[in-house]
Amino acid sequence: MSRIKNKRLHNESSLKEQWPMLVMMLPFFTLFFLLTIIPIISSVFLSTTSFDLLNPIKFVGIDNYFRMFVTDDSFLTVLKNTLILVLMTGPGGFLLAFLLAWIVNEFSPTTRTLLSFMFYAPSLCGNAFFIWKIIFSGDSYGYLNSILLSLGVITEPITFLSDAKYLMPIVIIVQLWQSMGISFLSNIAGLQNVSNDLYEAGAIDGLRNRWQELWYITLPSMQHMILFSVVMQIQSSFTVSAITTELAGYPSVGYSVDTIVSLMTDVGTVRYEMGYAAAISCVLFLLMAGTRIILGKFLQIMGK
Amino acid sequence: MIVKAIKSFRNFREMNSAKQQMNSRRYTRSKFGDFLILLIVVLAGLFTMLPLIYAVSTSFKPLDEILLFPPKFLVRRPTLENYIALSSLLSDQYVPLTRYIFNSVFITIFTTIVYILISSMxxxxxxxSKFKCKNALFMIVQFALLFNTYTLSVPQYLILSEVKVIDTYWAYILPQLATTLGVFLTKQYIEGYIPDAFIEAAKIDGAGYFRIFFRIVLPLIKPILLTLLLFSFRDVWAFIPQGTIFSESIKTLPFLMSQISGGGIARSGSVMAITVIMMTPPVIVYLISQSNVMDSMSSAGIKE
Known part of the structure; x- marks a missing residue:
């Protein structure tokens, strides 16, 4: 009895005393629930309806999903494009970010600062991918075309950005160019924090070269950091859309590089088919969350 | 007194990490490996830097050099005419260039300040705090790292139109404020650098939570605040809202960039000029904050 009373007393005093904390947490969490949690939950609900912002919401069951996977060819195309992009730039971008961070760490602090800037710069300048539009421009003044022409490799300028054959590789190159982002910086910081004692112990235990050191000491100590960069990489590679729309337009030639996000944006904010857009975003959430959970489990198993 | 104690605690940690960097040259390094690493650095550096250097150089080229065949990589007779031409390109529009610049600068600075404040609180x-649900909340925040403003753009659209902020500055500001990266990074940093005992000691000295936060915690977590400054500045500066901005008078520089880049090759000088204008502020912010970013990102790991 007295225990219960004590507990309640403690709780009361704690709320009385903790209210400033509540006040400080409120602004962010209000916005977070309003603009992240509620949108996610409401798109699950909206995905079973037909809604165009003007007429009343109509329940349609799984019609949207049926349309997505059976009748609408464009969804399967963008799904395929997105998965190709994710496979090429996700693991590729992650490995590049880790490898370069590891290499940068081999240098002295001053060189390290300079090199980090060089590799981080494309991602730092968010919209700088416009440069590639000029480089790949389709007439003979496009930088790549004019180089190839003057070298005699080609005789006619190639229309890189309106040829389905070239678009996907170009988007992959540009995305990789910008992939040295937050995960790259966090990898550098994480690598600096791996304790030197571990390396010394490893040297005594007979690690012969830096590759063994990387595999047996660095990677296991970086487990949490790696999960963070994996999450960042999933986030950026699943949501490539600005690059494709700006370089290739929407829709791109033969729908060759349109992604789930660009289709969703078009359906939702241009055609105002909110129900269908919500269904697409639900599939996107599931894909991203699924990838995240599987990779998280995988890293946990690897860590043991 | 307490501040002094925490500062010396931090200095101790910094000294430790400095010591680690001093003897970074270890036994496990081979000549061949050194060569391979140098090769990778040079190739990766060329890949990331050449397009940016090309952009800067082209932005200073006079028209006849832009149309030169074969094109030269570097500018020979630098001129500012591409930059001056930017405002005349827009002279047929009723919104002057300065308006876009003002919008970009205002939105970015305002959002970043509010973001840093509410995220760190x-x-x-x-x-x-001693709330029981805080761990569950943090798990949700950590998982939501996966979703950025582009993934959520369509689900957020309905909420934004419900609170009547479509086609206002708030359509730029609110989505960024609801992203979780800032809260995640800051929470990890506070956890790593500010022991509970310091908070308890300050409470015994009679300080309330507001006082503790603004007088003691904020000055101590400066490195992570500068990190948030960089990430938020970079994201907001490059952000193009999807379908929520229509009025020309509240559009920002990224919109202008994509308009100008739609023009043919004769405009490539102007495209590069506005690219350079867009690149400069994030680079400056990076140069100011970079040493802090490297220090503070090491606590970014995700633990499951």
């Missing part, structure tokens, strides 16, 4: 609560 929420992170402080998540780390040091």
């Amino acid at each position: 929420a992170a402080f609560g998540l780390s040091k």
